[in-house]
Amino acid sequence: MRTRTHDSTAPPLPARIVLTGFMGAGKSTVGCLLANRLGWRFVDLDDAIVKAEGQEIATLFSTLGEAAFREREHAALKRILHYSSLVLALGGGALESEANRKLLRNTPKTQIIFLEAPLATLLARCQQQQAQPDAAVRPVLADIENLSRRYMDRLPHYQAAHHTVSTKERKPAEIVDVVLKIMQSP
Secondary structure, eight states: OOOOOOOTTSOOOOSEEEEEOSTTSOHHHHHHHHHHHHTOEEEEHHHHHHHHHTSOHHHHHHHHOHHHHHHHHHHHHHHHTTOSSEEEEOOTTGGGOHHHHHHHHTSTTEEEEEEEOOHHHHHHHHHHHHTSTTOOOOGGGGOHHHHHHHHHHHHHHHHTSSEEEEOTTOOHHHHHHHHHHHHHOO
């Protein structure tokens, strides 16, 4: 792992970089690469929930319902935001919760980055991922109309992030470079 060398002209990095965006935006992939470049801890919020609950996200949704899942998500987010030198990838729907948005806004030294791409690009990425042997189950991909509505409903929450980075025609390493440049800019 490489850590950033100290540059006296660059502003200090935040304690936490939080990546948000719709499924397929690259939050987990970019987050892991970014954390490695910084020498920081990487946490995928959905993975943390799966570990804590002992069940996959799709199973939690179907057995608990969305409201109960969001409560567990909030509790996990609250625990994780105590860490510094953290890159955190949120689940695609985490910002739908006002409690999560408020928690993120009120956690000092936290920068939120919206990884943005058109819905068609995101869906194509998700369909590619579904073809992988260990792919996460995404039952929502079966209902494109509902998925499109969810994307549009979430978009204002994503756009309220501190920064937006287009991922449309960029490779993950290029996205990391852009995020680092933003974090190092005055």
